[in-house]
Amino acid sequence: MRILATYNGKGGVGKTAAAVNLAYLSALRGGRTLLWDLDPQGAATYYFRIRARVKGGAKKLLKKGADPAAWVRGTDYPGLDLLPADFSYRHLDLLLGGGDPGRRLRRSIGPLAPRYDDLFLDCPPSVSAVSEAVLRVADALLVPVIPTTLSVRTLDQVLDLRAACGAHGVSVLPFFSMVDRRKKLHREILADLPRRMPDMLRTWIPYASAVERMGVYREPVHRFAPRSRAAVAFGALWAEVAERTEGDPPGD
Amino acid sequence: MDPIPRAFVRPDGLEPDAVVRALERVGPVRRSPPGVEARVVLDTFDGRLHRRGEVLEAVSGPPGERLAWHGPGGEPLGSLPAPAPRFATDLPAGPFRERLEALTGVRALLPVVRLETRVERFAVLDGEGKTVCRVGWEDHAAAAPEGGPPVPLSPRLRVVPVRGYPKPFGRVLARLRELGGLGDDGRDEVGEALDALGVRPGAYTSKVRVALERGLTADEAVRRVLLHLLGAMEANVPGTRGAWDTEFLHDFRVAVRRTRAALGQLRGVLPADEVARYRPEFAWLGQVTGPARDLDVYRLGLPGFRAALPPDLRDALEPFDRLLADRQAAAYREVDRALGSRRFQRLVTGWRAFLEAPAEPGPGAPRAGTAVEDLARRRIVKAHRRVLREGAAIGPDSPADAFHELRKSCKKLRYLLEFFQGLFDPGGVGRLVKDLKGLQDNLGAFQDLEVQATALVGFADALAGDGPARTQLALGVLVEHLRRRQAEVRDAFGRRFDRFAGRVTRKRLEAVLRGPEG
Ligand SMILES: Nc1ncnc2c1ncn2[C@@H]1O[C@H](COP(=O)(O)OP(=O)(O)OP(=O)(O)O)[C@@H](O)[C@H]1O
Ligand SMILES: [Mg+2]
Numbered sequence: 122m123r124i125l126a127t128y129n130g131k132g133g134v135g136k137t138a139a140a141v142n143l144a145y146l147s148a149l150r151g152g153r154t155l156l157w158d159l160d161p162q163g164a165a166t167y168y169f170r171i172r173a174r175v176k177g178g179a180k181k182l183l184k185k186g187a188d189p190a191a192w193v194r195g196t197d198y199p200g201l202d203l204l205p206a207d208f209s210y211r212h213l214d215l216l217l218g219g220g221d222p223g224r225r226l227r228r229s230i231g232p233l234a235p236r237y238d239d240l241f242l243d244c245p246p247s248v249s250a251v252s253e254a255v256l257r258v259a260d261a262l263l264v265p266v267i268p269t270t271l272s273v274r275t276l277d278q279v280l281d282l283r284a285a286c287g288a289h290g291v292s293v294l295p296f297f298s299m300v301d302r303r304k305k306l307h308r309e310i311l312a313d314l315p316r317r318m319p320d321m322l323r324t325w326i327p328y329a330s331a332v333e334r335m336g337v338y339r340e341p342v343h344r345f346a347p348r349s350r351a352a353v354a355f356g357a358l359w360a361e362v363a364e365r366t367e368g369d370p371p372g373d
Numbered sequence: 374m375d376p377i378p379r380a381f382v383r384p385d386g387l388e389p390d391a392v393v394r395a396l397e398r399v400g401p402v403r404r405s406p407p408g409v410e411a412r413v414v415l416d417t418f419d420g421r422l423h424r425r426g427e428v429l430e431a432v433s434g435p436p437g438e439r440l441a442w443h444g445p446g447g448e449p450l451g452s453l454p455a456p457a458p459r460f461a462t463d464l465p466a467g468p469f470r471e472r473l474e475a476l477t478g479v480r481a482l483l484p485v486v487r488l489e490t491r492v493e494r495f496a497v498l499d500g501e502g503k504t505v506c507r508v509g510w511e512d513h514a515a516a517a518p519e520g521g522p523p524v525p526l527s528p529r530l531r532v533v534p535v536r537g538y539p540k541p542f543g544r545v546l547a548r549l550r551e552l553g554g555l556g557d558d559g560r561d562e563v564g565e566a567l568d569a570l571g572v573r574p575g576a577y578t579s580k581v582r583v584a585l586e587r588g589l590t591a592d593e594a595v596r597r598v599l600l601h602l603l604g605a606m607e608a609n610v611p612g613t614r615g616a617w618d619t620e621f622l623h624d625f626r627v628a629v630r631r632t633r634a635a636l637g638q639l640r641g642v643l644p645a646d647e648v649a650r651y652r653p654e655f656a657w658l659g660q661v662t663g664p665a666r667d668l669d670v671y672r673l674g675l676p677g678f679r680a681a682l683p684p685d686l687r688d689a690l691e692p693f694d695r696l697l698a699d700r701q702a703a704a705y706r707e708v709d710r711a712l713g714s715r716r717f718q719r720l721v722t723g724w725r726a727f728l729e730a731p732a733e734p735g736p737g738a739p740r741a742g743t744a745v746e747d748l749a750r751r752r753i754v755k756a757h758r759r760v761l762r763e764g765a766a767i768g769p770d771s772p773a774d775a776f777h778e779l780r781k782s783c784k785k786l787r788y789l790l791e792f793f794q795g796l797f798d799p800g801g802v803g804r805l806v807k808d809l810k811g812l813q814d815n816l817g818a819f820q821d822l823e824v825q826a827t828a829l830v831g832f833a834d835a836l837a838g839d840g841p842a843r844t845q846l847a848l849g850v851l852v853e854h855l856r857r858r859q860a861e862v863r864d865a866f867g868r869r870f871d872r873f874a875g876r877v878t879r880k881r882l883e884a885v886l887r888g889p890e891g
Contacts, residue, residue, distance in 0.1 A: 151469025
């Protein structure tokens, strides 16, 4: 099982949009895919019209010996399942932190490995024990970066965090998100940053109304606007991510 | 545990509208327009999916072509927008292909049965518009893979749970049951189609499975074994002639080789003059099919060859592959001619008639009346001794031929164990075969590398005139690589052999042969 996390300490950069659309594409390409919505706000869960509730809460879900599959729900799309968000996830820091922060999360994820090819973790915007645990279990972090000076700084913070918690096994794969080519600054950063950041993915996601409309239709963009620029861009992004993480030694 | 999908047999007189009304008592219903799907169930010749209770089908319907793969409980194992592949490797890279490839290996996916399904789908929704249960109104007809008239099957009402929503599923079942008359025949339309057409995927296995009892005469037992092997040859003829995949020819050859080993190892059981008439015929079969198998092996090894080359030389093997492909096609034409010949026909019919004819004691068959277990014991002990003797004589400087001879002796022992396994404790025989296999794998690898290296040199000569220099270079690198691997394999031989010749395996053999009453 390959574990991919959408992460950035900054909010509103397109983590959830990426997690939902890429997970959908992974399933569409024949992967048995699970998306775990780790954000208590439950945006990803909402997009799938699923109730943001985990019976017994995060505590029961993460308990030793628990099998998260018991809380999994099938989405409307073949091959794609969701582990919903829950309000209790706001305490995830306490539950996952302490000692080796990756250990408990890894233990919880364990039983899922034989059942899924891809596990997506949609992370809340924070720099916390949750992020640290995710960094330690994931094979790759997909980091959306809006091409503004401030956002680029948060990318450096991701790299710092990786170094600080010694999560050397995880590849950091940043990609540009919400790109507006009419803006000079966007164009400049689009040209400059990849030079400094060779691991940067080549595909970028344009600022596009189709992504915003996901909230109206409550579906991945491919379902209601398969030919939109955003859908095409997510398609290319998934192809690139799949290639870059292929043969990534699955950590089990 | 998730509830499993149900495929009820629909009663006469039930109308779709009545079903919709029943479903609406659970939640809002979204109804999709009816459509027709053409479905082809796929499996390997030896039924690798069927044996696991899995179903892989290529579906073409209104949204396009897709592959759908389900587990024994109907649980989804994957879905992929792609037409029916011939091999798993024809699929786009990704987890679906990887999982399928792990199962099917080099075997082709052949059509098992065709279904035509007219379906109308109903999705039961919750208050958010989320699908919580799926229902299908389905009419099916089945046909054999090669075509033929469709056989109508039972009309069905399929109820598919959505993971994590067991309650709506239960409610849907309850409402539908209230309509009355739903039948459960313990299968779905695929199972029904297989039954209706008399298709049994996986009926073929390359393993030797012959029922033998102690006390049987050697004559009767050996005829049974040989009939089984003849059946295996015949089963593989169409796939070999059509080159459906490389395993057909391989299994065909194994059955021929086993037959020849039986005739050589079990002398004095069948009338000598009859055997003497057939032995050259089986030798002929081995020989006419040899070149095609060798070329299969080279081409199957090509990905490994490529990986052994430095990246900038990998594409240099293209002319080599083309040469192999040409020769392979020519070799398969030879095989096709041989298996379509009168000579082969006569061999098969004559041999079958001979094996099925009642045994007549004669001077050419002094051991015909021996109890089979005595014969088996004696032959196995002899073959085992021979392996030990030949292996012990092999030293660091032994020629490749010595390994080749030992390999042949190992095969004979292996075949004897397999022929007669029914007479002995199956677990014990299984462990022995496993011990032997460790040694055989080593010897097989050594021999393959020897043959490949020699052949590559030959191919390099064949390409010398018009092949690009890079191809020559690549072949040179490969030969060197093969020789290095061969040296490693030879180094490992000593350990492998010592383990097989050791006390544990010897005791195991003794225990097996002594048998339960011993
Ligand atoms: N490429 C895009 N074009 C236009 N709007 C976008 C794009 N990507 C995301 N959005 C919109 O921006 C908002 C934030 O996006 P999203 O929820 O994906 O970000 P996030 O990083 O997950 O946010 P949070 O930190 O709150 O979890 C959403 O309203 C979404 O519709
Ligand atoms: Mg989010």
